[in-house]
Amino acid sequence: MDFRKRYYSKKNDKKKGIDPAFLLDAKFEAGNELVVLFGRSGSGKTTALQCISGLLEPNGGKIIVNGDIYFDCHKRIDLPVQQRSLGYVFQNYAIFPHMDVKKNIAYGLKGWKPEDKEKRVAEMLQMLQIEGLENNYPSQLSGGQKQRVALARALAPKPDILLLDEPFSALDMVVRMKLREKIKEIQRELGIPILFITHNHVEAFTIADKIIIFHDGRVQQTGTPEEVFYNPKNKHVAELVGLTNIFEDTVIEDKNEASGILKLKCGNLELYADIPDSKLKEKVTWGIRPENLRILPLDESEKNQDNTIPATVKSIVNKGASKVLALKIAEHRNLLIAELANQFFEDFDIKVGDECLVKIVKGKIVIF
């Protein structure tokens, strides 16, 4: 897949040669796997799905799914939506308001025998836990129920490719977990490509075979969840995957064994990091995930260890299973954010205002 789509804010802008308001330039591969499209709101994920589905005509490039050319700008191919055998869950569901749940779900089952239809609908109802609602009209459904009807409708005809635009956004965790499993199962069973948009980190990480990061209409990085989450390529990706501690510093020492030394800008602190290839005196952006920071008691013996710096606790927020600490480092403007399992606090009682040591684990530092 490699296509472009331009949006203009006014119709005439195109003719007038005004720059488009938004330009999507998407280039990625997706095999028969579950691909998560991940990106900021407004980065072009929905637009990408719409181009693939054929609901939007790209301005250029080509879209090939499993060898079938869906769209090719040069060969002037533009397969009609109907022939693409899609299952598409729209971000706003778009379930038919004049049909009840049953009819909505059965709508894609064209040419099926009535009893097969019946069976398939029942299967879907059960899978999505909306049994008992089959005769409700959309106006009689809750938000999450609507979303599940949209999912059921898209899944029912066993399509050749699934495009899911934030399909679980309105669902509670219990259904959501079950459905994540189901979607993975369906992917394995049917061996089809599934493109999945989500804003949920855990969802992206657990469900994806591959994650594609969008930013401002451009693909920034592609890779397995581990690659993308643990080794973001640039600042945008890093921010997106929750690598909250991002700094910019200068390399002050270059080691032979292909690792360098970074010096924190506003201080006299020196940090060691593994950098594949960096140049002396070069400015680099580096970061570390909050859960990769270690907190130690203010113990003089540890103080002089590599990458261990004193800090003051500015705030502690309980997230349920873990706590997030904001740490002020001496002479540094930005706060360091650390996340630690609640269990940790059982052994180590720390409160706002306390002083402690932060260890920035060398191997976990990411350089962009």
Add this chain to the structure above:
Amino acid sequence: MDFRKRYYSKKNDKKKGIDPAFLLDAKFEAGNELVVLFGRSGSGKTTALQCISGLLEPNGGKIIVNGDIYFDCHKRIDLPVQQRSLGYVFQNYAIFPHMDVKKNIAYGLKGWKPEDKEKRVAEMLQMLQIEGLENNYPSQLSGGQKQRVALARALAPKPDILLLDEPFSALDMVVRMKLREKIKEIQRELGIPILFITHNHVEAFTIADKIIIFHDGRVQQTGTPEEVFYNPKNKHVAELVGLTNIFEDTVIEDKNEASGILKLKCGNLELYADIPDSKLKEKVTWGIRPENLRILPLDESEKNQDNTIPATVKSIVNKGASKVLALKIAEHRNLLIAELANQFFEDFDIKVGDECLVKIVKGKIVIF
């Protein structure tokens, strides 16, 4: 607040005396604090907000906000929506399709001076990070952008009560985190009640002053996030707050110091737990959060400790910052789910199929 609302699947059902398809029976208090409504999809959260807003007329009960009677069945009071001074973010946004972003946001600013309006709109645009989109029409916005416009529109007039129906569901984590802070800030600044619906655990936990758990139209539990998440009152709440390990067993020994002993049903294992008041031979449902399970190496010396049982690892799923283990306990049908920070696995290498010990921390066991 204490009101009832019945939905009938057909109009005539009411007259015919058929049971309503759905009955909401909500009874809760909400002061000037941030209250999260938490519950399964279809449990009546949106319905509750709609009753409070006045868009639905409850079938009975009363709704009093800050001393103002919004609705009282007996006194026949039903304050018009317009006089309730609400900010309501609809689950499906409902932003006006024929107005651009600016006009949408300014729509509630009736009677403001033009320059004040202008200023407030600019403020909102900036706060919600949708600057540059002010002249776009809703059809030219992405899902998340629409949601932010809906939020901006509701917040702009500085209402006396905020009703937010999954206001962040379509937003990426970066904006979401900022907006969580903003909403808390607004609550503190204006000192108004905010009712907030979300399906996100972390969001509920971090943002809420108080959580109200809905299940099937009824309020199950009310309390601080800690109370609700760590001490769910019943199975429904437990499931909802992610207390995934739930079992039913019989109390086989009752200790004097007000704690009992539980015996796992299908095994010869004995577990100790703190139970406030339990009766011998009584069946109880108990559970433990996944992050409160400890995994230890299969070390004979530990084996005979209290609440420590051998188990086999069935699956390991990486969630990004932590891993979820499914553990098979000898002779027990259900799997135990444990969640451990990734950091833990650095010291302790465990793979699928490995045997290990699970420690069910006594103090963390919850009895319903």
Add this chain to the structure above:
Amino acid sequence: ADTNTAADMDTEKTEVTTITVSAAASLTEAFTELETAFEEENPDIDVNYNFAGSGTLRMQIEGGAPIDVFASASQNHMNILSDQSLIGEDSRKDFASNTVVLITPVDSELDITGPEDLTSENVGTVCIGNPETAPVGKYTVEALTEAGLWEELESKTLLAEDVKQVLVYVERGEVDAGFVYSTDAATSKPGTIEIKTTVPTVTPISYPIALLDASENKEAAQTFIDFVTSDKGRTILESYGFTA
């Protein structure tokens, strides 16, 4: 220049009375010319016409329309008003008459010279006015009945709501023959119809005119009626094909 000043002085002196005359549509052109002559003679009276089918005019009067004079194309409508005492009986006069003619399309291949030829099998549809709504139809039916042809012809007749409709059908060759007033035949598109013969009618076709009882300008209205029935008026009407 003299008359001008006289007229100017007149307008200053006497107030102009406006009268409304409802006249049958077939009188449109004749009455329009009549107005100029009349107003020249009576500068203190301004005539407004209201042209429509006689039936419509009658219904307007029944409904209480502010009309001063009614000039009908049929006695029937005048009679209906008379029965309701809506007209001034004394003022009722016949002021013009007309004749019914048999017309055919100009390219007609049928050999039609008179009404009796219409019974021939070759003749298809014959168009006549609806006797209930168009006076011409009533006269036609009477004439055909008198000639003993009506029973035979009735099945092939097509009723038109007014004379113009008959004319259109004949002009376009949609029917084989039709009966219209001679005055209407004169207005047809040149070279489209052929007048075969004048049909003798049982009752003479006379146009009655009368003052309306509800008129608030009876004097001026009577002046107008007098003018229409005067020699001057007659001459103008005759120039448009009406017979006196």
Add this chain to the structure above:
Amino acid sequence: MLDQIGFPLVITLRIAVLSTFVVALTGIIISYILARRDFTGKWLADILVTLPLVLPPTVTGYLLVILLGKNGVLGNLLYNITGWTILFTWEAAVIAAFVVSLPLMVKTTTAAIESVDREYEYAAFTLGRKELETALFITLPLARKGILAGIVLSFARAVGEFGATLMVAGNIPGRTNTMSISIYSAFQAGNNELANMLVIILVIMSLLSMAITAKLVNSWKI
């Protein structure tokens, strides 16, 4: 008297129902195309369709006579092929009713279809449904309020149609005298009693038919 009422009633119903049926069908097709397609000359089509509305019915009738008469373009063709002249038959009245009520149907339905959110159509496309199926089962049912309004207006107009009908169908007692024409005749003849009776029957008939149509269209959820 029964005869004076019975026949006009039957023929009027027949003409109105048939013409409304045809108007609804063609109107929906034209409206769909106008609402969902872009083509050069769209404005022309729009104008042609609206035209019969601004012309006095008699003029429309006259134009139809010119078109359908023995010597008219269409009429001549028809005559040469079938030896049949449509003028002065009740079928001609159907055509007249069709022409005068089509604008009502098209304008109303086009607006209704344009107001249907295209998202639903797209959803149907992704479910493998062709445009025709989508139009039938998604677009039109969603536009049914407007379509119903169009049908009711067209039916009422067909029933009340008078000027153009008179011109093309004539008034052949026992063949083409519709209610409207009969009422007109009765009024013109000063037979107010009959006229009033006919008006009452016409009104009752129209209301009944409209109520039935409304029921039918509103239940159209397919």
Add this chain to the structure above:
Amino acid sequence: MLDQIGFPLVITLRIAVLSTFVVALTGIIISYILARRDFTGKWLADILVTLPLVLPPTVTGYLLVILLGKNGVLGNLLYNITGWTILFTWEAAVIAAFVVSLPLMVKTTTAAIESVDREYEYAAFTLGRKELETALFITLPLARKGILAGIVLSFARAVGEFGATLMVAGNIPGRTNTMSISIYSAFQAGNNELANMLVIILVIMSLLSMAITAKLVNSWKI
């Protein structure tokens, strides 16, 4: 000739514009009430509004004459108060046009308003807007496609109106001879040249006006 065309053109435009304006206003109000309110006798209101459509215009005209004439209920009242008879004035033509085009406006607009998602109105309510404001700035703009269709239909109908107008306003040259009536007269008098000319002008005028209306209404986003 200019006089034979100029006056009818002006008077027709004046009548059509005025009546369309009044029809649009009252039609929108009636439609809003029909679409958004439940009351006993709603069906009756619905019927009364649709009625003028099924009656032949001449009959409608006749009923209006009876109502507005000196001896009519309204006409008598008016006469007693002002000493003025509305019959046979251009104002009467406005009333006739109003009556015959109101059903078109109401049916079309009611359908359009009913199709507007109430959610938007609710949103406006929560933002403190009264129902009237909401109707003006939310409901009606969202229904504007249907409203436009209604206005165009009403305007066209007012321009083309003939039967009822002739009945209540008469055909008084220089005072009430509208385009339609002039065309009819010219046609009756066999003055085909004038008739054709008038038809062409009528058509052009209507199309222009409709185009302008469409522009106006479509830009109505407030």
